[in-house]
Amino acid sequence: MLASGDTPVTSVTFEAPRDSARRRGARDTARGPLYRPAPAPRPWIGTALTVAAVAGFVAVMAQGISVETASELHAPGGVAIFVGSLAGLAGMYLALIMVVLVSRIPPVERILGQDGLLRWHRRLAPWPLSLIGLHAVIITIGYAQAAKAGFLAQLGQFISSYPDMLAATVALALMALAGIASIRAIRTRLRRETWWVIHLYLYLALALSFAHVIALGPSFVGHPLARALWVAIWVATAGSVLAFRFGLPLVRSLRHQLRVAEVRPEAPGVVSVILTGRQLQRLPFAGGQFVEWRFVARGLWWQAHPYSVSALPRPPYLRLTVKAVGDHSAAVARLAPGTRVFFEGPYGAFTRHAQRNRQVALVAGGIGLTALRSLLEELPARSAPAVVVRVNRPEEFVFRSEVTELARQRKGTLHEVVGDLGAVPFDADVLRDLVPDLVRRDVYVCGPPGFVEHVTALATSLGVDHRSVHHEAFAL
Ligand SMILES: Cc1cc2nc3c(=O)[nH]c(=O)nc-3n(C[C@H](O)[C@H](O)[C@H](O)COP(=O)(O)OP(=O)(O)OC[C@H]3O[C@@H](n4cnc5c(N)ncnc54)[C@H](O)[C@@H]3O)c2cc1C
Incomplete structure (x- = not known):
């Protein structure tokens, strides 16, 4: 040395x-790891999904263009209605892609990591929001031109007498709220929990706008095949959220039954939480990864926070180590042995x-x-x-x-x-x-x-x- x-x-x-x-190293190699090493990322899956997403976008836009007739275009307000419909289609499609990005599909998460996925989610965010906003304005102008009415009168007419339009208006308002909250100067001032709730409203906004798109979208009215395809895209998006944000974490949490075994001080303001669980050798893990932990204790059960796993799993033990910087991280030091732990992950491409x-x-x-x-x-x-x-x-x-x-x-x-x-x-x-x-x-x-x-x-x-x-x- x-x-x-x-x-x-x-x-x-x-x-x-x-x-x-040296002897220990040899023995470790001979025995293999005590945990299940996370599979290597397969970049081709990322390429294939990107190609599919782009092809889907092209197909949706092509369908939107193909249903338009020359006479509709030449009618009063026709161009605005056409452009507004296309903007709406593009905006909704991109909004669904944003949802897929944060649904943490494991092979995709392995390639980009959670921060990579969020980076793409944020890059994309201004597009659906502005396209859907433009859709609402331009299409109202188009219908107003057709009816020879004012913009506000047409808007009132839409909301009061068109099917699902009220729900779509609420959805747009929720999206606008999320858009405003995303402005950096505002976002950095918001509590993380507030930010999270605003994002939950976005899921609600998408659900509310679904019926509106199907009921009124020119690409879908009278085009059952296009309608079926659009429904399939929605179902696949909702399915990936349900499967990977809720299903998989729930299955893993129930399978591994994690509980706090001990909270151990490591340094001033830093504790390690030792967890015990069942069948941890089946949990795929790679050194450097983190987990979203949800401790089922008073005041903590409703929020999940990310903390890295600070040692390779040693079934039946797992360890995370937390520095107190705020409410949640400080409360971790007070966890009682036996506390039940639900979790999402492991995540990360680090x-x-x-x-x-x-x-x-x-x-x-x-x-x-x-x-x-x-x-x-x-x-x-x-x-x-x-x-x-x-x-x-x-x-x-x-x-x-x-x-x-x-x-x-x-x-x-x-x-x-x-x-x-x-x-x-x-x-x-x-x-x-x-x-x-x-x-x-x-x-x-x-x-x-x-x-x-x-x-x-x-x-x-x-x-x-x-x-x-x-x-x-x-x-x-
Ligand atoms: C991938 C990853 C791995 C991490 N690993 C560790 C670790 O091993 N040990 C450790 O001590 N800390 C780790 N952290 C940081 C830890 O998540 C935050 O310190 C903790 O969530 C703060 O929450 P709080 O309520 O105590 O403080 P708050 O005052 O609420 O937040 C302090 C700061 O932490 C960040 N933060 C808060 N909540 C979250 C959240 N849910 N998700 C992401 N960031 C958040 C925000 O930037 C915030 O400004 C990790 C963070 C990430 C993103």
Whole structure:
């Protein structure tokens, strides 16, 4: 073992595993893991689904265009009604794609991870909202032109005498509410729970608009095949939400019957929750993943929060480690043994499957060590990982002895950078000094969002290919 450096940086390089560790490594390999390793992502599934989604969009739009006749187009208001209908179709289709993106279909989640799915969901969000809004305005203009009436009079007529129009108007209002709440300046001020409830209303909005589309959409009235196809798209979307957001988590929670076994203090404000459960060897898991936990205790049962699994499963045990930063994370420290736990996941593409180079650098900011701890544990013996832990105070380095032992078994290097952010820099020079061959490694970075962004930028500025930088920020 080589040790070098003065505070605030302590570096330890492990030259070779001790005999006992080598023996243990061999035994682990011979026995195989005690848990079921999560399957590798299959990018072709992502490609196939993208092609299907684009083909569906083209088909829906083509159907919308094909039903239009020249005489309808030339009638008063015809062009506006046509354009408005197409905008509505496109908007609804994209809204369904947004729902599919967050339904966490396992093969898709494995490719993009939850943050990747949410990124796409957010990128897409302005389109359906504005297209559906435009649909309402343009089509009202079209009908007003046809009836030689004013815009507001036509709107009133729609709501009072067209089937399902009131429901569709309520749906539009709910969508507009979600759109306003999504504006960054407003979103960052909202409590997460409020944000979550607004999103539930979006599901209601989609359900309300379903009958309106079927009953009034020119593509569907008198076109039973198109109507059947549209219904199939809706059913598939609703089915994927029900199956993967509700069904699978419920089945897993009932199968594994997780309960809190112990809450163990790790550091000031940080506790580990040890869970016990049945048949945990059947739960697919990869080091670095997280789970949405729902503790069935007073004040907590109605909300699920994401916390990484901080060690590979050791059936019948699972461990998560939580730093108190707010209501939920503080309440976790007070969980009583025996508390029932429901869960969704494991989720995340922050795993070994993302690795492109032979070696890795794991960079943790504070509590971000939880995910990297289980990722490190899954690395093969002698893989020589470079582990960098950035903490403000020495006692914030949770699992110091476990991480040291895991790095030692893998013939790695462990760097601890301690000190307040302002006082102790963590810049490109520091990172290059600590990991001189960084550019030849995959960089896994985990911790608070600011830290993750900072290290990602450092790594790419030092020449690491952006595809080799993998990140998990502890906020969504
Ligand atoms: C993928 C992932 C893995 C995580 N792993 C860990 C871990 O291993 N250990 C740990 O201590 N923390 C982890 N976190 C952070 C943890 O989820 C939040 O600290 C916790 O949910 C805060 O909730 P709160 O009510 O205590 O605080 P609040 O005051 O409600 O929130 C504090 C901040 O946490 C984030 N947050 C709150 N609720 C959620 C939520 N439901 N989903 C996502 N982000 C939320 C928000 O950015 C918020 O600003 C992880 C977060 C993510 C996204």
